[in-house]
Each structure stands twice: as C-alpha cells, then as structure tokens.
Amino acid sequence: MRFDVVVMGGGLAGYTCAITLLDSGLSCALMSIGQSALHFSSGSMDFLNALPNGERVYKPEAALEKLKELAPEHPYSLMGAEKTKAMALEAERLLNNWGILVSGSFTEGNHLRLSPMGKLLPTWLSQKDVFWVKGDEKPLWEWKKVSIVTVKDFLDFSPEIISAQLNDLGLQTKISSFTLPDLEILRENPSEFRSVNIARVLDKKENRPLVLAELKKATDCDALILPACLGLNHPSFISELSKELGIPVRIVPTLAPSMVGARINNHLHREFLARGGVSMPKDVATAYTFKDPDAETLTIEKIFTANHGDIPIRPRHVILATGSFFSKGLYADMGKIKEAVFELDLLDYPDQREEWTKYDFFAPQPYAGFGVKVDENMRTFKKGKLVTNLKAAGLVLGGFNPVLQGCGAGVALVTALVAAQSVLAEE
Amino acid sequence: MNPLLSTNFDACTKCTICTEYCPVSQVRPAFAGPKQSGPDGERQRLKDAAFYSEALKYCTNCKRCEVACPSNVHIGDEIALARKKFAPYNLSPRDAILSHTDFMGSMATMAAPIVNFMANLAPTKFFLDKFLGIPSWRSFPRYANKTFRAWFSDNAPDQSVYKDTVTLFHGCFVNYNNPSLGKDALKLLNALGVGVRLLAGERCCGVPLIASGFFQDALDNATTNKASIEKALENTERIVIPSSTCTMTLRDEYPEVLQIDNSSWRDRIDLLPRYFYRLLEEGRELKFKPMEKVVAYHTACHMEKLGWTAYSIDLLRLIPGIKLILLPSLCCGIAGTYGFKKENSPTAQKIGEPLFDLIKGSGCSLVVSECETCKMQIEMCTGLPCENPVTILADALI
Numbered sequence: 042m043r044f045d046v047v048v049m050g051g052g053l054a055g056y057t058c059a060i061t062l063l064d065s066g067l068s069c070a071l072m073s074i075g076q077s078a079l080h081f082s083s084g085s086m087d088f089l090n091a092l093p094n095g096e097r098v099y100k101p102e103a104a105l106e107k108l109k110e111l112a113p114e115h116p117y118s119l120m121g122a123e124k125t126k127a128m129a130l131e132a133e134r135l136l137n138n139w140g141i142l143v144s145g146s147f148t149e150g151n152h153l154r155l156s157p158m159g160k161l162l163p164t165w166l167s168q169k170d171v172f173w174v175k176g177d178e179k180p181l182w183e184w185k186k187v188s189i190v191t192v193k194d195f196l197d198f199s200p201e202i203i204s205a206q207l208n209d210l211g212l213q214t215k216i217s218s219f220t221l222p223d224l225e226i227l228r229e230n231p232s233e234f235r236s237v238n239i240a241r242v243l244d245k246k247e248n249r250p251l252v253l254a255e256l257k258k259a260t261d262c263d264a265l266i267l268p269a270c271l272g273l274n275h276p277s278f279i280s281e282l283s284k285e286l287g288i289p290v291r292i293v294p295t296l297a298p299s300m301v302g303a304r305i306n307n308h309l310h311r312e313f314l315a316r317g318g319v320s321m322p323k324d325v326a327t328a329y330t331f332k333d334p335d336a337e338t339l340t341i342e343k344i345f346t347a348n349h350g351d352i353p354i355r356p357r358h359v360i361l362a363t364g365s366f367f368s369k370g371l372y373a374d375m376g377k378i379k380e381a382v383f384e385l386d387l388l389d390y391p392d393q394r395e396e397w398t399k400y401d402f403f404a405p406q407p408y409a410g411f412g413v414k415v416d417e418n419m420r421t422f423k424k425g426k427l428v429t430n431l432k433a434a435g436l437v438l439g440g441f442n443p444v445l446q447g448c449g450a451g452v453a454l455v456t457a458l459v460a461a462q463s464v465l466a467e468e
Numbered sequence: 469m470n471p472l473l474s475t476n477f478d479a480c481t482k483c484t485i486c487t488e489y490c491p492v493s494q495v496r497p498a499f500a501g502p503k504q505s506g507p508d509g510e511r512q513r514l515k516d517a518a519f520y521s522e523a524l525k526y527c528t529n530c531k532r533c534e535v536a537c538p539s540n541v542h543i544g545d546e547i548a549l550a551r552k553k554f555a556p557y558n559l560s561p562r563d564a565i566l567s568h569t570d571f572m573g574s575m576a577t578m579a580a581p582i583v584n585f586m587a588n589l590a591p592t593k594f595f596l597d598k599f600l601g602i603p604s605w606r607s608f609p610r611y612a613n614k615t616f617r618a619w620f621s622d623n624a625p626d627q628s629v630y631k632d633t634v635t636l637f638h639g640c641f642v643n644y645n646n647p648s649l650g651k652d653a654l655k656l657l658n659a660l661g662v663g664v665r666l667l668a669g670e671r672c673c674g675v676p677l678i679a680s681g682f683f684q685d686a687l688d689n690a691t692t693n694k695a696s697i698e699k700a701l702e703n704t705e706r707i708v709i710p711s712s713t714c715t716m717t718l719r720d721e722y723p724e725v726l727q728i729d730n731s732s733w734r735d736r737i738d739l740l741p742r743y744f745y746r747l748l749e750e751g752r753e754l755k756f757k758p759m760e761k762v763v764a765y766h767t768a769c770h771m772e773k774l775g776w777t778a779y780s781i782d783l784l785r786l787i788p789g790i791k792l793i794l795l796p797s798l799c800c801g802i803a804g805t806y807g808f809k810k811e812n813s814p815t816a817q818k819i820g821e822p823l824f825d826l827i828k829g830s831g832c833s834l835v836v837s838e839c840e841t842c843k844m845q846i847e848m849c850t851g852l853p854c855e856n857p858v859t860i861l862a863d864a865l866i
Binding site: 042070074075076077078080081226227228229230232233235237238241274297298303307310311314315317318319320321322323324348349350351352368369 | 483484485487488489493494497498500501504534535536537538539735745746767772773774775776777778779781792794795796797822
C-alpha cells in the first residue's frame with residue numbers, strides 16, 4: 042500500500058502531525074495499537090510547569106533559556122527558543138481551528154487547572170468549559186462562592202476533597218448532588234457507573250432540560266462546578282448551561298476514563314477522517330526493510346504489519362509517534378531499553394538497571410526521561426546512521442520528564458508540528 | 469490451545485477504555501460491559517462457575533473492545549469462550565431459525581417467491597413477532613429464486629479460459645439472498661484475468677451460530693469448511709470472500725473461539741478488495757467510468773477488527789468523479805442476527821442512531837459497507853441504498 046506518509050501512533054502527537062500533513066495535500070494512513078493515553082489525560086495541556094531542578098515555571102517563554110542550560114537534550118532545547126515559541130503559537134491556532142476550543146496562551150503564561158483531587162496545578166491550555174483560573178502561585182479568583190454539583194453516587198469525583206481544597210484557597214463552597222430517572226438504569230451496574238457512560242445519558246436531547254432544572258436549584262453562587270461527565274457528544278452543552286443559568290459553569294476532570302481527554306481524541310479522529318485520512322486501528326509493525334541497508338544513510342522502504350501480513354506498506358515518509366512505555370513505544374527488557382518498532386538510537390541512559398528507577402514512587406523517575414534521540418528537525422538515527430524518511434514526535438522522544446516538568450502535551454504538539462514541517466521541507 | 473494464554477486476560481490494566489467503546493453498554497446497562505464481562509469476570513469465573521452471568525449473551529461480538537484495548541486483551545473472545553463454556557444449551561426455536569442460515573436458505577430459495585410474499589404479510593409478521601420474537605416492523609432480507617451456487621454451475625461464463633484461478637467463498641448472503649454480489653465479484657475477477665472456482669463443500673462460516681450459542685454446530689461447519697478450504701488450496705493460491713464478517717470468522721474466530729487450527733492457510737484468506745489490490749499491484753488493470761456520486765464509507769465492526777478498510781477505500785478512489793466520505797467508525801447495531809431478536813431490537817436501534825444521523829447528514833446518495841447485515845440495517849433505517857464495494861466497483865467497470 043502506498044501512502045505519502047504513515048503515522049504510527051494515534052495520540053495527540055500522531056493526530057496533530059497527520060492532520061497537518063493531510064492539510065498540505067499528502068495522503069496519510071495512521072496506525073495505532075489501541076486507543077491512546079489521551080483517554081487518561083486531564084483535558085488541559087501543559088507546556089512547561091517546572092525546570093529539571095524542580096523550580097516552578099510561570100512563564101514558559103521566559104524559562105526556555107534556562108531549560109536549555111539544564112536540559113540540552115530536551116526537544117524544546119534542540120529546537121531553540123524562537124522555534125519553540127512559533128510552534129506553540131501555531132498549535133494554539135490549529136487546535137482552535139480544528140474546533141478544539143481552548144483558553145490560555147503561551148505568551149501570557151500558565152494558568153491554573155483543578156485536578157480530580159482538588160489541587161490547583163499549572164497548565165498552558167484548557168478546554169473552554171474546563172475549570173481554570175488565572176494566577177501562578179495563588180489563584181486570582183473572580184468568584185467568592187461556588188457550588189459543586191455532582192451526580193449522586195458517582196465515585197470517580199470527590200466533591201468533599203475538592204471543596205476542602207478550595208476552602209483553603211479562599212473560596213466558599215457548597216456541595217449538592219442530583220440524579221435523573223434515566224440514570225437509574227445505569228446504576229444496575231455500579232462498577233460501570235463511569236464518567237463517559239453518565240455523559241452519554243446526560244447529553245441526550247431529552248435529558249438536557251432536566252439537567253438544567255436540577256442545576257437551577259444550585260445557582261445561589263457565583264459559579265457552578267460539575268464533574269466532567271457531560272458534554273461528550275454534545276460539546277457545547279456546558280456553554281449552553283452557562284448561558285441559561287446566567288452564571289459560569291465549569292467541569293473538572295474525573296478519575297479515568299477521562300471524558301475531557303476522550304473528547305479531544307474523538308475530535309482529532311474525526312478531523313483526520315474528514316480530510317481523507319485512512320485509519321488502521323489495532324495494528325502493529327512486525328517487520329520493515331531499508332532500501333539500501335549498507336548506504337551511509339538509511340531509508341525505510343517497506344513496513345509489514347500484523348493485519349496486512351504479506352502486503353507491505355510503502356510509505357515515502359514515516360512519523361513515529363508511538364508514545365512512551367505505557368503506550369508501548371518504548372520497551373524495557375532486563376538489560377536494555379528499546380524503541381519498539383525500528384530499534385532506533387536512544388539518548389544515553391544508565392547501563393545499570395537499578396539506576397533506571399527510584400525506590401520512592403513519587404520521586405522523579407529517571408526512566409521517564411529515556412527515549413529516542415533526534416536532531417532539531419525530529420530526524421532519527423539507527424546505529425549512528427540518519428534514517429532519512431523517519432521523524433519522531435511526542436513521548437517516544439527522550440530528554441524530558443513529562444511528569445516532573447509538566448511538558449508532555451507541549452512536547453507532543455510542538456514536536457509533531459516540527460516533524461510535519463520537516464516532511465514538507467523534503468517534499 | 470490454552471484459552472488463558474490466547475485471550476491475554478491478565479494484561480488488562482482496568483483502564484475501562486473497552487467499555488467506553490462498547491456499543492452495547494452505551495445503551496443497555498444490563499450488559500455489564502466488556503471489562504466486567506471479559507477480564508474481570510474471567511478472574512471470578514476461574515474460581516467458581518457461579519460467577520457466570522447470563523447477561524453475557526447481550527454481547528454482540530462486534531470486537532470493538534478488542535480494537536480499543538491498548539493492552540491487547542482479547543476481550544470479545546473471552547466473552548465468547550465463557551459463553552461456550554458456561555451458557556446453558558439454547559433451546560429457542562427462533563434462535564435456531566435465525567442462526568442456521570444454510571438450512572433456512574436452502575428451504576427458502578426453493579420457494580422464494582412464496583416465502584418472500586408470505587414473509588411480508590401482516591399475519592406472518594404477527595406470528596413471527598408474537599410467537600417467535602422476531603419484531604414485525606423489521607424488514608427481512610428477500611430470498612433469491614436461485615442460489616448463487618446453482619446459477620454458477622448452470623449459467624456462469626466458462627471459468628476454465630483463465631490461466632489464473634481463485635476460490636470464492638461466497639457466504640450465505642450471496643448464496644441465498646444476494647447472488648448479484650457474487651456475480652459482481654465474478655465480473656471483476658474475470659476482468660482482472662482471474663477465473664473463479666467455488667469450494668466443493670461450503671457451509672455457513674458459523675458466526676450466527678456462535679452468536680446464538682450453538683457452538684457445536686459452529687464447530688461442525690468450521691470443520692467442514694476447513695477440509696474444503698485445505699483441499700481447494702491445493703489448486704488455487706487464495707480464498708476470496710465478499711463479506712467482512714465471514715472473512716473475520718475464518719481468520720480469527722476459527723482459531724480463537726472454535727480452536728480450529730488455520731495457521732497454514734489464515735494468510736491465504738482475502739477479503740475481495742484486498743485481493744483486487746494484489747492484482748492491481750501486479751500491474752493488472754481495471755478501467756472505470758465516471759460516477760458523480762457522494763458515497764459514504766461505513767466501517768463495519770468486523771472491518772474495524774480486520775483493519776483492512778484501506779483496500780476498499782483505495783479502490784473506490786480509483787473511480788473518477790466519486791466523492792468518498794469516510795464516516796467515523798460506529799456500530800450500526802444489527803450485529804448479524806442480534807437485531808432480529810425482539811429482546812435485542814431496541815438496543816440495536818439505539819446503538820445505530822448516531823450512525824444513521826451521520827449518514828443522513830452527510831449528503832451522500834449511497835452508503836458502502838462490506839457487511840451484509842450492516843446493509844440491511846442501514847437501508848432500513850436511513851432509506852439510502854448500501855452496497856458492498858464490490859458491487860460499486862462492478863457497476864463502474866467499463
């Protein structure tokens with residue numbers, strides 16, 4: 042099968058790169074091993090929340106020079122501050138163009154989002170209906186009193202914990218809950234009384250007025266906070282509620298599955314298909330060939346996959362956006378870390394397995410920074426040789442710790458755009 | 469074969485993504501969802517068979533859970549295997565009628581005009597609804613006056629003039645209901661310079677039998693088919709199939725659910741568009757006349773599982789003037805015989821609603837799908853024709 046581009050990986054980086062390339066007129070197939078880690082994401086996107094030494098970042102733009110000193114292999118450092126900024130602004134523009142409406146901006150600096158455990162955490166972009174507040178160390182509340190309204194018996198959201206945290210931060214809170222007759226049938230199966238299933242019920246046209254009526258009872262406040270279990274299939278639901286109720290309504294991500302994350306994934310998937318992209322779900326590369334394995338540089342000629350058997354994919358360009366360990370882009374055996382598809386060159390990592398992890402689970406884990414080595418154009422290498430038609434993007438890359446530094450989404454978006462540019466420059 | 473090894477159930481990380489993509493649990497909460505029914509339930513069933521839940525029969529075997537799973541757990545297989553092991557024998561005459569397609573098809577085609585006429589009479593529908601539990605509002609597939617096999621042996625153009633030959637596994641729908649799809653396949657294969665043979669003995673692939681819990685009958689069919697296929701492969705390179713579900717069953721359900729070893733020929737089973745693709749890659753040609761139509765491509769559940777939509781999409785794009793819309797991959801709800809069962813039909817309709825809305829809103833005048841029951845469901849629920857890509861390609865052939 043012939044495609045201009047094959048993207049391996051269906052997460053934020055993979056879809057971003059694929060959609061950008063389709064928009065430039067290239068034919069594109071996207072292969073994924075299963076649904077992506079977006080389904081566990083907060084629905085907000087971080088750019089850079091902390092430096093490798095733990096120092097908190099308020100304005101990512103101002104921190105890029107220092108980041109380069111501390112982490113020269115970080116993808117932002119490889120690209121340089123100017124390009125990183127340009128790509129960040131481009132990502133903001135594209136997301137909104139694609140209909141993923143986000144608040145926040147790279148130039149203004151980080152704002153604060155609310156975690157499912159009620160902690161205010163810095164972030165770059167939040168979906169418009171997600172709870173966020175301006176501020177860096179301290180939130181700059183526009184509200185005095187908020188109402189937290191949950192769905193009765195919904196266990197993946199803890200209004201009491203969130204309320205206590207918000208009280209400590211100077212907000213008055215009130216907790217209430219509601220249920221609808223249609224939800225009763227979901228309760229027959231308590232273990233699956235989860236955000237996405239609830240959203241499917243609440244989003245129904247006939248239930249929207251009932252939700253509105255329930256929320257009206259809690260409007261003696263400046264804003265309403267709801268768990269993210271509505272607005273999946275009808276994304277403007279929250280803004281419609283705000284309008285009807287006359288006060289801001291915001292949703293907070295719940296424990297997994299994350300409706301706000303799944304919503305981004307579904308949206309990107311539809312944008313991909315709408316541009317004629319060919320989806321290859323649940324497939325994995327089993328073998329590949331180079332055009333001339335002994336040449337100075339390598340060029341991928343064919344990729345064989347589990348589903349396509351003896352019929353190879355013959356891409357002109359390949360984007361590797363397979364993610365990190367959890368998404369199976371990287372693999373650790375007893376003595377070695379491997380990039381799972383092409384065994385690409387990785388950034389240096391310790392020989393001793395004991396040094397890959399820290400015993401304290403909450404300490405920064407060294408393995409989180411392992412990954413594929415690239416140049417500033419996201420080009421990859423195998424045994425020291427450049428692989429001319431293979432670019433990598435997202436969490437499969439090394440040189441950064443997305444947990445400690447809060448930069449996973451930013452790296453995914455920015456490197457995906459650079460990888461796409463890199464492909465287009467060669468066209 | 470050890471099912472514990474083959475279903476990979478201990479790889480489940482409890483992430484719940486499977487349940488998120490389960491068409492049934494979205495609309496029918498009595499079904500506990502794939503995670504609970506599959507890997508979670510398996511853990512319990514291993515301890516005590518009493519944990520087996522009858523609600524597992526609400527699974528449509530669509531396999532969307534397996535496609536969604538990031539940890540490669542064979543969730544759908546696990547549910548099917550649990551049903552095979554624990555479900556009581558199905559005594560429902562209705563289920564026997566719906567799932568034994570060969571028996572029903574051979575009887576009905578003998579008197580097709582009468583059967584088609586009778587099937588749509590109000591008293592028949594009333595009887596089927598009240599006494600058998602087949603909803604009266606549902607339209608039935610019409611039976612053909614002559615089976616595809618009979619047409620092939622009596623009327624097909626001479627296939628021995630072609631140097632290359634391939635074996636066609638036509639499937640029940642082509643044989644009893646829609647022989648014209650089989651003729652379309654023949655037309656395209658002949659145009660590509662390939663002659664067609666049929667299997668000496670072809671039985672229903674078995675998927676409706678698996679769905680209704682007639683596992684022994686499914687196994688009997690699979691054993692017969694395996695023998696026929698192995699015999700046919702002595703003389704032809706490949707077996708080609710028009711239907712995505714038959715293809716998926718022969719490739720994946722035989723080893724994973726029925727424990728039939730197909731390892732020596734699994735890779736020689738092709739969906740027709742995939743086989744056409746091979747021939748075109750060899751340099752053979754198909755010439756199409758323009759077709760100024762907006763056509764919406766629907767990914768049937770088992771196409772999603774096969775992962776082979778690219779071949780059909782690639783081929784359809786060869787037709788000049790065609791505007792192909794790729795619909796998001798959603799289940800139409802029918803799931804073979806599932807939607808024909810009265811107790812399931814509200815679920816089937818609810819599952820399909822988002823897809824029907826997308827189709828109606830797409831501005832297309834024709835839907836394309838490799839699945840015959842998706843065709844029935846989409847035609848009934850959207851009023852638009854739905855054809856196999858093979859038919860569309862054959863129509864456009866110069």
